[in-house]
Amino acid sequence: MAAFRLPSSGLSALRPVAFGADPTGERMARIRRSPHFRDGVFQNPGGTARIRPSGSTRDLAKTYIDKESRSRRAPQGTIPVHSTTLADLSRPPATGLRLTWMGHSSVLAEIDGHRVLFDPVWGERCSPFPFAGPRRLHPAPLPLAALGPVDVVVISHDHYDHLDLPTIKALAGTDTLFAVPLGVGAHLERWGVSADRLRELDWHEATKVGGLTLTATPARHFCGRGLRNTQHTLWASWVAAGEEHRIYHSGDTGYFEGFQDIGADHGPFDATMIQVGAYSDFWPDIHMTPEEGVRAHLDLQGGGPGGVLLPIHWGTFNLAPHAWAEPGEWMKDAAEEAGQAVAFPRPGEPFEPAGELPGEAWWRALSGPLARPWHRPRVAGGAAGTNRGDLDLAGER
Numbered sequence: 001m002a003a004f005r006l007p008s009s010g011l012s013a014l015r016p017v018a019f020g021a022d023p024t025g026e027r028m029a030r031i032r033r034s035p036h037f038r039d040g041v042f043q044n045p046g047g048t049a050r051i052r053p054s055g056s057t058r059d060l061a062k063t064y065i066d067k068e069s070r071s072r073r074a075p076q077g078t079i080p081v082h083s084t085t086l087a088d089l090s091r092p093p094a095t096g097l098r099l100t101w102m103g104h105s106s107v108l109a110e111i112d113g114h115r116v117l118f119d120p121v122w123g124e125r126c127s128p129f130p131f132a133g134p135r136r137l138h139p140a141p142l143p144l145a146a147l148g149p150v151d152v153v154v155i156s157h158d159h160y161d162h163l164d165l166p167t168i169k170a171l172a173g174t175d176t177l178f179a180v181p182l183g184v185g186a187h188l189e190r191w192g193v194s195a196d197r198l199r200e201l202d203w204h205e206a207t208k209v210g211g212l213t214l215t216a217t218p219a220r221h222f223c224g225r226g227l228r229n230t231q232h233t234l235w236a237s238w239v240a241a242g243e244e245h246r247i248y249h250s251g252d253t254g255y256f257e258g259f260q261d262i263g264a265d266h267g268p269f270d271a272t273m274i275q276v277g278a279y280s281d282f283w284p285d286i287h288m289t290p291e292e293g294v295r296a297h298l299d300l301q302g303g304g305p306g307g308v309l310l311p312i313h314w315g316t317f318n319l320a321p322h323a324w325a326e327p328g329e330w331m332k333d334a335a336e337e338a339g340q341a342v343a344f345p346r347p348g349e350p351f352e353p354a355g356e357l358p359g360e361a362w363w364r365a366l367s368g369p370l371a372r373p374w375h376r377p378r379v380a381g382g383a384a385g386t387n388r389g390d391l392d393l394a395g396e397r
Contacts, residue, residue: 018128018165019226020158020187023233027200031183031232034202042234044285045218045258072323075366079138079315082349089148095354097245097270102141103316103347105162107249107273108150112242114212117150118249118273119162120171126161126317128225133160134317137324141348144170152199152209155180156251157235158187158223161317165191179207179214183233187225203236215239217262219253221286239266248272248300252313254285255292259299268301270308271343271353277314277327287313287320290330294338305340308353315347315363325367332361 127133172192201216276293314327
């Protein structure tokens with residue numbers, strides 16, 4: 001169990017270290033001045049988003065305990081992890097941009113001579129407690145200490161599967177900077193990151209790290225780590241722009257029209273890292289389906305195909321009722337229909353968006369048929385809207 005810090009006074013301050021800290025003082029004053037903070041909480045773009053599951057609790061519980069559904073939410077075998085080595089990462093990317101998906105939303109981006117680590121989660125569970133909560137379905141591709149120097153760690157929001165206490169405490173012992181949404185710095189300071197290493201931004205604010213510009217951009221989600229969700233820390237997507245390349249990390253978000261504005265202001269992008277897992281009809285406002293993820297990428301590119309889409313937020317933790325393989329399979333189909341280039345690396349497999357893209361559907365060998373198939377028009381001569389409920393993911397199309 002996470003250690004407790006005993007305050008000198010006030011039982012309200014008694015909380016597990018993993019819960020982090022609430023913003024106070026000048027940090028809270030700055031939050032109150034934010035144009036996105038109204039009625040005591042941060043607001044989503046386009047109005048209120050449902051952050052609690054819709055529908056009946058009974059229906060949600062039935063979905064989770066159903067034996068057949070439960071078996072589909074985990075791989076049927078060992079996930080193939082690329083054992084990232086120092087040799088993989090020691091040579092500079094030939095094109096100036098290389099991405100290494102470490103699993104879930106964790107990505108090492110090497111861009112124009114800078115190393116950016118997005119949402120690093122090396123912990124065994126995305127939970128405040130080491131004995132409970134969603135556990136990793138595959139190991140981290142390499143030890144955090146073997147990653148090498150990182151110029152800046154970028155955090156999208158403070159949920160446990162994006163802001164991981166053991167990972168941050170390990171990184172606190174380095175000299176890396178941290179770029180975080182407004183309010184999130186309170187957590188990091190409690191965990192040992194000094195204030196002078198924090199770049200805490202509201203939406204549309206930017207900071208420079210060497211020759212790299214990081215901009216916090218809107219997202220449609222929510223926040224919270226403790227028992228009392230005060231909505232006093234912001235959530236964000238991020239743009240990283242170097243001298244030659246531009247990339248985008250969505251964090252967690254539902255689909256919203258603001259992707260078009262982000263694309264107009266900061267795009268087009270050489271690569272986007274788009275959340276396409278942990279979606280559900282029970283919470284449609286705060287996570288995207290693969291189809292919505294492709295739509296978001298096209299919006300970011302000005303309305304048509306361009307750059308490379310890297311699907312994130314899937315494959316590593318079981319966080320939603322959908323089948324484990326569904327995000328990969330649906331993304332493959334949705335991107336093909338749109339004519340959009342997508343990278344499907346194994347966790348830990350580096351690739352350069354301007355080079356040869358990893359495209360093998362490696363998840364198929366670990367999954368049975370999908371319960372809810374993607375509906376896709378057949379090739380010329382076939383009927384549209386074919387239901388592929390009998391698709392064997394381990395076989396040929």
